[in-house]
Amino acid sequence: MRRSGGSAVxxxxxxxxxxxxxxxGVYVVCEAVAAAGKPGYRYATNYxxxxxxxxxxxxxxxxxxxxxxxxxxxxxxxxxxxxGGVGRGFLLAAAANAVGNVMVGSFxxxxxxxxxxxxxxxxxxxxxxxxxVLLVGVGGRRIGLPQNYSRASVALGVFxxxxxxxxxxxxxxxxxxxAVYPIIVWQAMTGVAILRQVSR
Numbered sequence: 001m002r003r004s005g006g007s008a009v010x011x012x013x014x015x016x017x018x019x020x021x022x023x024x025g026v027y028v029v030c031e032a033v034a035a036a037g038k039p040g041y042r043y044a045t046n047y048x049x050x051x052x053x054x055x056x057x058x059x060x061x062x063x064x065x066x067x068x069x070x071x072x073x074x075x076x077x078x079x080x081x082x083x084g085g086v087g088r089g090f091l092l093a094a095a096a097n098a099v100g101n102v103m104v105g106s107f108x109x110x111x112x113x114x115x116x117x118x119x120x121x122x123x124x125x126x127x128x129x130x131x132x133v134l135l136v137g138v139g140g141r142r143i144g145l146p147q148n149y150s151r152a153s154v155a156l157g158v159f160x161x162x163x164x165x166x167x168x169x170x171x172x173x174x175x176x177x178x179a180v181y182p183i184i185v186w187q188a189m190t191g192v193a194i195l196r197q198v199s200r
Contacts, residue, residue, distance in 0.1 A: 010198040012079030016072045017198075021191035023068030024184050030060030046173045048180060049122065052108030059105060066101025066125060069187065070094045073132065086139030093132035097183070100124025129183035130160035136190070149193050156182035156189075 034054035035041045041050065051057040073094035077087045103121025107114035136145075137153030163178030 012075055013194050014198050016076035016079065017191040017194035019068050019072035019075060020187040023065050023072065024187040024191070026068065027061045027065040027184050030056050030065070034061065042173065043177065044172070044174045047109070047176055048173070049104065049109035049118065052104070052110065052118075057105075058108060062101045062105030062125075066098040066105075069101075069129065069132075069183070070098035072187070083139055086135050090132050090135045090139070093128045093135060096124045096128030097132060098128075100126070100128055126160070126164050126179050126183075130157045130164070130179070133157035133160065133183060133186045136186075145193065145197070149189070152189065153186060156186050 031048070031051065034051040034057035035043065037054060037056075038051060051061075073091055077083060077091055080087065083090070100121045100123065103117055104125060107117040107121060109115070109118050111118075133153050134157030137150045137155075137157060140150035140153060160179050160182035163175055163182075167175050167179060
């Protein structure tokens, strides 16, 4: 029974890892495609939301990516039911990220009457995603994740939230990306860390 249970946990963890790696890949590729299709677009100066004129960005980088982030969270928490309040908080934060991303994709920046909904969606996505990353950093040791990984998760979450705060004073693209990219980096980092762990 122990062997079977351990195998089930490993299988679920591996599934979560693949989902998060897929989500990170989808975001990076879709953003690159959307940026390439927008003349004069610059990552350093333009907002991510400026790419909302692209269906690839709205459907892929925003909506699909957000849903994959939340799906991976559900699979991962089910694989480790002993995470308690940290696990529940992680799920809520991941859900907020997903809802926010779907809202951002559904109500693109600049569309008539959608500014408020877009801003709310962006806030949910950024805050929810970074809090989720922070919570994993705090609770990662409970499920046997390495200390360096937990510290890296905390650092990414703190950096993302700090960049979000800085965005009010420095409203440029690279600061906004500093608030969003830690979530993407965390997905890729976590996917690789899990796959390495379960393969041992």
